[in-house]
């Protein structure tokens with residue numbers, strides 16, 4: 201099935217909307233949180249866990265998969281879905297963000313970006329064309345263009361040059377796409393300059409991508425700036441295409457951004473913070489390392505339906521996390537990923553019921569982020 205997006209409902213008081221994305225590996229109900237599976241698994245969880253939680257789509261990371269296992273293995277195994285035994289949708293980023301985070305190990309030119317492998321220090325190269333060819337080898341349902349990422353706090357001329365090259369590369373990525381069963385999303389850049397964001401949204405809309413991401417946020421700006429530029433940029437994007445806010449965020453970030461009209465998110469927070477013993481609930485965070493929880497008999501959240509909350513106490517999880525036991529990391533990751541899924545489900549239901557405005561106001565005002 202070719203890629204499509206349909207808006208099923210629009211909130212009257214906010215820009216929130218409820219939609220469905222169709223891909224050749226199944227449908228995705230939006231707003232959706234996408235779990236990050238950098239190397240082929242969501243950290244600390246396996247696919248049976250993800251299926252029992254109701255995870256609809258996972259992320260793969262082009263930069264890491266290019267280095268290991270590499271194109272040959274992926275070709276021989278018939279793509280990434282086959283290699284990792286995951287038959288649901290997969291989105292891959294282009295690796296741009298990772299490569300540009302290596303300041304002394306990459307050289308950017310108009311042709312593309314040269315970088316060093318962190319595995320063996322060998323030189324590698326991505327052009328927009330070779331990057332799309334590799335994402336097609338992965339076989340991802342949603343591919344991202346190779347963009348030029350700069351910190352959101354960059355000076356205007358640096359942000360403008362990166363944005364202009366991002367537009368030229370977006371055009372090249374689009375021309376390089378051979379498999380049109382899968383979708384290729386454009387990425388709006390422009391740091392924290394309204395005129396640049398406007399120019400970027402217009403240039404990419406002109407190229408007519410099936411979906412649009414907002415890039416270059418969650419990399420150095422304040423929370424208020426992120427909220428403002430999410431709202432500002434989302435409003436510039438076509439209403440009939442999915443909008444993806446990359447690398448965001450906390451439960452509050454997600455709900456605030458859904459209010460702004462964002463449909464898709466990804467972030468490492470649920471599993472990363474789990475390792476530090478931070479559990480998320482509808483009433484806020486529970487810090488499991490706190491000494492006071494050593495003898496706590498109650499679960500993370502008595503209203504949560506996940507198996508961790510049905511069986512284990514905060515005191516037991518405190519013990520596992522304090523002792524750095526992998527099982528502790530897994531159990532808290534399971535609960536957090538469950539919570540993120542239920543939060544998105546709740547948002548979808550509230551949008552359809554016409555009550556999202558009051559639900560989101562309640563959630564943002566009472567739950568500690």
Ligand SMILES: [Zn+2]
Nearest residue numbers: 504506509535
């Ligand atoms: Zn739970």
